[in-house]
Amino acid sequence: MENPRHKALFKAAQAKPVTADKEKWGIQADVIYGQNVFGLDAMRKRLPEGIYKELEETLQAGKRLNPAISDVVANAMKDWAIERGATHYTHWFQPMTGQTAEKHDAFLSPTTKGHVISEFSGKMLITGEPDASSFPSGGIRSTFEARGYTAWDPTVPAFIINEPYGATLHIPTFFYSYSGEALDRKIPLQRSIDALSKQALRILRLFGNKQATSVQAMVGPEQEYFLVDQNLAILRPDLLLCGRTVQGAKPAKGQEMSDHYFGAIPERVLSFMQDLEQELLALGIPAKTRHNEVAPGQFELAPVYEDANTASDHNMLTMNLMRHIAPRHGFICLLHEKPFAGVNGSGKHNNWSLCASDGQNLLNPGKTPEDNAQFLVFLAAVIRAVHKYSTALRLGTIGAGNDHRLGANEAPPAIISIYLGEQLTQVIDDIVAGIHGKSQDKPGMEIGVSTLPPLPIDLSDRNRTSPFAFTGNKFEFRAVGSSQSIAPANIALNAAVACALDDIATELEEKVKCGGNLNAALQELLPRLFQEHLPVIFNGNGYTAEWPKEAAKRGLPNYTNTVDALLHYSDQDVMQVFLRHNILTEREMLSRQEILFENYAHTLIIEGNLLIDMIKTKIMPQARKMKDYAAKSLLDVQKIKGAATLVEEKLFKTLASQIAGLDEACEKLELAVNLTNRATQGSGQAIMARDNIIPAMEEARTYCDTLEQLLPDQMWVLPKYQELLWIH
Numbered sequence: 001m002e003n004p005r006h007k008a009l010f011k012a013a014q015a016k017p018v019t020a021d022k023e024k025w026g027i028q029a030d031v032i033y034g035q036n037v038f039g040l041d042a043m044r045k046r047l048p049e050g051i052y053k054e055l056e057e058t059l060q061a062g063k064r065l066n067p068a069i070s071d072v073v074a075n076a077m078k079d080w081a082i083e084r085g086a087t088h089y090t091h092w093f094q095p096m097t098g099q100t101a102e103k104h105d106a107f108l109s110p111t112t113k114g115h116v117i118s119e120f121s122g123k124m125l126i127t128g129e130p131d132a133s134s135f136p137s138g139g140i141r142s143t144f145e146a147r148g149y150t151a152w153d154p155t156v157p158a159f160i161i162n163e164p165y166g167a168t169l170h171i172p173t174f175f176y177s178y179s180g181e182a183l184d185r186k187i188p189l190q191r192s193i194d195a196l197s198k199q200a201l202r203i204l205r206l207f208g209n210k211q212a213t214s215v216q217a218m219v220g221p222e223q224e225y226f227l228v229d230q231n232l233a234i235l236r237p238d239l240l241l242c243g244r245t246v247q248g249a250k251p252a253k254g255q256e257m258s259d260h261y262f263g264a265i266p267e268r269v270l271s272f273m274q275d276l277e278q279e280l281l282a283l284g285i286p287a288k289t290r291h292n293e294v295a296p297g298q299f300e301l302a303p304v305y306e307d308a309n310t311a312s313d314h315n316m317l318t319m320n321l322m323r324h325i326a327p328r329h330g331f332i333c334l335l336h337e338k339p340f341a342g343v344n345g346s347g348k349h350n351n352w353s354l355c356a357s358d359g360q361n362l363l364n365p366g367k368t369p370e371d372n373a374q375f376l377v378f379l380a381a382v383i384r385a386v387h388k389y390s391t392a393l394r395l396g397t398i399g400a401g402n403d404h405r406l407g408a409n410e411a412p413p414a415i416i417s418i419y420l421g422e423q424l425t426q427v428i429d430d431i432v433a434g435i436h437g438k439s440q441d442k443p444g445m446e447i448g449v450s451t452l453p454p455l456p457i458d459l460s461d462r463n464r465t466s467p468f469a470f471t472g473n474k475f476e477f478r479a480v481g482s483s484q485s486i487a488p489a490n491i492a493l494n495a496a497v498a499c500a501l502d503d504i505a506t507e508l509e510e511k512v513k514c515g516g517n518l519n520a521a522l523q524e525l526l527p528r529l530f531q532e533h534l535p536v537i538f539n540g541n542g543y544t545a546e547w548p549k550e551a552a553k554r555g556l557p558n559y560t561n562t563v564d565a566l567l568h569y570s571d572q573d574v575m576q577v578f579l580r581h582n583i584l585t586e587r588e589m590l591s592r593q594e595i596l597f598e599n600y601a602h603t604l605i606i607e608g609n610l611l612i613d614m615i616k617t618k619i620m621p622q623a624r625k626m627k628d629y630a631a632k633s634l635l636d637v638q639k640i641k642g643a644a645t646l647v648e649e650k651l652f653k654t655l656a657s658q659i660a661g662l663d664e665a666c667e668k669l670e671l672a673v674n675l676t677n678r679a680t681q682g683s684g685q686a687i688m689a690r691d692n693i694i695p696a697m698e699e700a701r702t703y704c705d706t707l708e709q710l711l712p713d714q715m716w717v718l719p720k721y722q723e724l725l726w727i728h
Contacts, residue, residue: 005717008231012727015229015330017271034284036084038077038169039157046076058154065154070122077158078107078120081169084160089120089169091128091150094184095135096595098485100316101175103130104168126152128173136598138591140181147178153186156313159283172313181588185487186309188584192494193217193308195581199501200354200362200378206508206518207374212356217494218474219311221486222302224293224346225322226334227269229727232719233332238610239724242603243336243483244401246611246697247619249705250342251722253296260296266728269299272329276301279321285314294410295343296725305351308494312487315348319483331728335483338404340721345405346482350489353474354378354497364473373522376431380529381504382475383418385496386468387536390416391557391568392496392577393468394479396489398562398596400603402481407560409543412467412478414565415551415558417538419466425539428530465542495583502580504529562600563690567683569593597686601676604689608673611697614718615666615704620659622715623707627655655710662703669696 034041040059044052051069058065081089090102107120128150135148150173158171175184182188193216200215233239238246255261265273273290280287286304293300301322306314319335326333338345354362362378365371386393393416397406407413420428467479480489504525511521535554540547548558559565568574570593578584584592634648672692679685708716 003714003717005232005235005719005723006714008229008235008719009723009727011231012229012330012723015231015268017267018275018329029281032278033281033286036160036162036282037157037284038080038159039284042080043073043076046080047072055154065126065152067122067126070126072122074120074122074125077125077169081158081160081167082107085162085167086160086169087166089124089171091130091152091173092170093130093150093173093175094186094313094316094485094487095175096138096183096185096592097136098483098599100320101130101135102168102170103128125171130175135175135183136595137177137183138594138598140177140179140183140587140591148175148183149178150175153190153309155190156310157284159317162282181585181591185485185491186312188491188578188588189312189487189494190309191581191583192491192498195498195583196354196494196501199498199505199581200356202505202509203374203377203381203501204356206505206512209356209358209360212358212360214357215362216355216357217308217490218305218353218355219308219486219490220303220305220351220474221311221315221480222289222300222347222349222351223315223318223322224298224300224348224482226295226297226336226339226346227272227299227326227331227728228297228334228339228724230327230330230332232724232727235717235719236724237614238607239332239334239339241610242607243334244339244404244607245341245721245724246607247614247701247704247708247718248341248721248724249708251720251725253722254343254725255295258294260292260298261294263292265290265292265299268329268331269728272326272331273299273301275328276321276325279325280318283314283317285318287318293344293346295340295345297340297728298344298346305353308352308490312485312490315486337399337401337481337483340725342721343725344410345408347405347411347478348480348482348484348486350477350480350486350493351471351474352477352490352493361473363470363475373519376526377504377522378501379424379470380526380533381497381500383533383536384500384503384529385493386416386418387533389492389496389499389574389577390536391559391565391571391574392492393477393489394557394559394565395569395574396492397479397481397484398565398600399481399484400562400600401483402479403561405481406479412465413542413547413558414467414479414560415542415548415556416467416479416536417542417551417556418475418536419469419539420537421470422539424470425537428534428537432527432531432534434527466538467542491583492577495577495581498581499577561690562596563683563686566593566596566600566686569596594682597683598681601679601681601685601689604693605673605677608669608676608693608697611700611704612666612670612673615662615700618717619704619707620662620666622711622717623655623659623662626711626715627652627659630655651710655707658703658707658710662700662707665696665700665703669693669700672696 043055051072054066054069055073088104088106090104092100092102095101130148130150153172153174156172158169160167160169174187176187177183196217197215201212204212238244277287287301288304289302291300322333356362365375405411469476477489477493480486507525508521512518551558570590575586575589578589579586630652634645634652637643637645637648676685676688676693679688
């Protein structure tokens, strides 16, 4: 029987780039940009001026939506969507599955005279009611309690997803329970954005800024991903069901030559990228950069900065489109953090900054001493947040997939530290030394007066081993996993910085209120803050064996895996980061902890079952065939008088040993999976999965990978790493 892998390889080798739609691709980006978005331009054309201005204030100033205008807005949105071919609408939401969800409803409604009309009211726009019983709730909802609600988020524009078989209007929404708790990540993200804005404005007011009305967290998430030929991927159950390979021998060539990184983009991949970017631009997603990444078969897309809420929605939509568009080009898109062992995995660098409504980037060093003083206050707040609330930040990056990546010499370690670069670190050291008199050869540095020189924009080089690096006018949070929503990381970051700004503003306001001078208050406060939080600043190589030891001396926590971190989710000091400004309630937090434990355990159970299935149905049958062949060869040689049998005997014994070892390892894995599956859900089940399934899978994989290298190529039915990684 012909090997199905060889058939797939032949098809993959014959694959050609999808023919470009030159008429479509020839359209200028400024023409196509946002054409499938019901944004401000579309609203301005279709809404009465008064209603448009009222809605614009809701969108830009964060004012509460006036329900009285909802019918007019809904009707205009419906007409716009139908003109573009939409037949249905959906409330697009983000439950705690880590994915997006949607239920499509038709615009058409029957009339009493046997006709149909297009109907879409303000009530339909503002609120929906999907069944909530099957979504993860962590105990907030019982299975028999089905009510869950979606509420329109007007700060993110509605959009149309076009398909050859129809178009659907998507309305971004929040998702909450019958009793009012958040069942998604959008609600706490918006709460964190509001809390951060409120606290940051207090600092701006102290510096005399009366113009700014809000401060927005701005985010630019870089998205790494792998593309694998679809003909090959469909022969890998592990890729199809869990997005990563649970078996695969190391190829002769991986990323050692660094020749894939920034190399010429393969034609089929470039065709996919172009198609994806056209879709993104039409949806108002500002895709900016594309390139080959470090690992073979790995690529990256990066957008321009947007406000955190929009950026989060757009990143979820980007991942959806990547998965959806890839098959058009004969690929599947892998967003898992570690699809292949032995080569770099994928992350999602979360570039984060603060922007006031008057246009100031608050993390941009200024040209005047006063601007620099303001910059140093916000810098101090971020440093305090990362140091004091590092566990909360670590919890924004957890996941079974990301555990394969963090600390693996391809991504930052799980220890949360800050990289500032030598120059900015020296500025901080000088401030501390000048106030406390620790430096004899340098005069005291006065903050906010002329002795503090302008700081250059590029204050630091880039340190790829740091989880949280300052890169000139923003911080790059590099520990976020490629498949993850960026919402948890930004919720934690916004909440932590809001707490730190609150601390700083409260102290400064009190001193100014009592008749003190702001500059004098800064002279006392900033050196003390920098001194207190110096341990979190680390400019060295985070990949060295010495760093975890040094971090422990500094008192920095090192939660090397998801379970260790999750066990601290319910710590009071961690919960207070979110409780303090009502970003999450205690019940919402505990429910999320339960959901994340359950998700972790189920992920490992699925992976364990996949490996068991592959061993029993694909690897072991071929290995036994090869053993039988080796046994026959040995017997045939033994029949020849005087013939040496060393080679045949060695092959037979090696195969027999590996098969016996794999059989035993498979039994251990089955036992580990079954015990974990029967365990009570929660922390205990997650711990059992980590401590039993992972080592059992690693042991079984060792035998699988050895057998792959022992069996003749024509007998191995699973596509190999060299084929999955290099055929594009």
